[in-house]
Amino acid sequence: MHIVVSIKQVPDSAQIRVHPVTNTIMRQGVPTIINPYDLFALEEALRLRDAYGGEVTVLTMGPPMAEDCLRKALGYGADRAVLLTDRYFAGSDTLATSFALSQAIAKIGEMFGPPDVVFTGKQTIDGDTAQVGPGIAKRLDLFQLTYVAKIASIDLAAREITVERRCEGGTQKLKSRLPCLITMLEGTNEMRRGSIEDALCAARSRIVKWSAAEAGIEDLTKCGLRGSPTVVKRVFAPTPRSQKAVQIDTAEKTLRDLADELIGAIFTRQPALEPELAFEAA
Amino acid sequence: MSSANPETPRPPAGRAGMKKELPERFRDYRHVWVFIELERGQVHPVSFELLGEGRKLADKLGVQLAGAVLGPPGEATQNAVAEAFAYGADLVYLVEAPLLADYRNEPFAKAMTDLVDTYKPEILLLGATTLGRDLAGSVATTLLTGLTADCTELDVDADGSLAATRPTFGGSLLCTIYTLNYRPQMATVRPRVMPMPQRADRAIGRVIAHKLSLAEDEIVTKVLGFLPDSQSGTANLAYADVVVAGGLGLGGAENLQLVKSLARAIGAEFGCSRPLVQKGWMPADRQIGQTGKTIRPKLYIAAGISGAIQHRVGVEGADLIVAINTDPNAPIFDFAHLGIVTDAVRFLPALIEAFTRRLSPHSRDKLAS
Incomplete structure (x- = not known):
């Protein structure tokens, strides 16, 4: 089977700092990583390939340096990597991004065989929208299976797939058809350590690089800023609360006295809470 | 990077979205809608929180607030309609069909896009739940309009555009996002981000029923079962x-x-x-x-x-x-x-x-x- 995994290179958000005066993101020196949610999608794709045979193609859209994350994916064992990079894509929102990626996936399908499953992560850690996966599904007319916790079975002959998907208050078991798009839930598997052969292969592999034109995109008005219906008008820092916390003085007090004092302060501020808590605790 | 292209590419066009002129075809898009999330007989409380927020937006715009209820025929769906009014809706758009019993993307996305295409809201709000996010992404893509996820603040600016504010860069900054030239302006909000409005018993107002032009055998995805969470x-x-x-x-x-x-x-x-x-x-x-x-x-x-x-x-x-x-x-x-x-x-x-x-x-x- 042919599986396409769409991944994104993101700044390691744990290390993002905001300039205290200009309120701009200080990107310099912030390391980039594969969006952590995408690793669950990639691992699941590799497992399907190992079980059913076939190939895994990883795809990303981004600046030329996004090649790093594709090499990493090849190191984990992906068979092929495609980098979609063009300045026409700059400023894409989720609608423009899903357009470009779906065009590239269609092109990948033409060149390397139509995909049976397209995977994405649940969301990215920099945008957190969870919109690009459903966008790709809609544009390519793939059956959309989001928040998938487990792929229960695939019947390639019947083109059927059964999955367990996370939903509000429980898990839904769904039967659908290939080709489908799956957004993989986090914590559902653990990324393998790539083999030595994969590492060597990753270093040697040529990464397929496509401009918009090379990916077969004719309508550039659907790309980048021009193809994005949303406009970011203002970026600003959250207003700090004017008052800091009232500190309970800890000097020369037993823990017991401190605890009593804290509880007293809680119930002074929220008198209605005490009878409620007493009722709950009973 | 596009070395294959012999011509010098034109520089990408400027921010087309900044143009204030709303295209003719969107001029009759009016009113604020809230998707009422009904699953297994219960309305998700985020829908009521959104009705509270939608009420403020509708009042500022001087338009009506509508709930969009999608569900199977029966008591639960009727109850969702009544609750939408109790939490402030002026009217309800209702799609009742047996195939809307359990959430699946195909029939829900079809019903929602049909409703929007027919009745043309200017703003559409959904809860950023697993259901709401699954639905919003495909509806916005079908309608080719803007969708802003996980908003923490919604407002209407002087010219009537929706100003949707959300955290960005892992929450280290906030940004305000507009959908200027497309309709509806769509946004999702996570549960509990907005306060729960006061509920008031009110008579059921105008309900506009819409028929879903889809049959069960046209839907590929089937629900085989549901396992509720053990830890409540x-x-x-x-x-x-x-x-x-x-x-x-x-x-x-x-x-x-x-x-x-x-x-x-x-x-x-x-x-x-x-x-x-x-x-x-x-x-x-x-x-x-x-x-x-x-x-x-x-x-x-x-x-x-x-x-x-x-x-x-x-x-x-x-x-x-x-x-x-x-x-x-x-x-x-x-x-x-x-x-x-x-x-x-x-x-x-x-x-x-x-x-x-x-x-x-x-x-x-x-x-x-």
């Missing part, structure tokens, strides 16, 4: 009145027992900050913060949590925030109401004991007298 607590975390949470300051996974014991002693739900989920000390559905659960309890006790911005945006709606941390400079003290600089691992046993003493029936009798 995780579902309640977002809506709990009292929440206790632990962070890295607890030192080790074994000390989370203290957080759970305190929660039990005062009838609270428990959770944790993001690093604990990443370390595998607690499951992801217990995470409190921007990428976890947003909470709005009457009392929130944070033990050993430093208070990164992404945690802050998830707890700011709490009435009273109590922070316990050894570091007097921890950012949590910037937004907590009550602070105590001490080691949570040593302090929590004393706090549990003191709460138990104070809340015991004996002291309650004293309180009553």
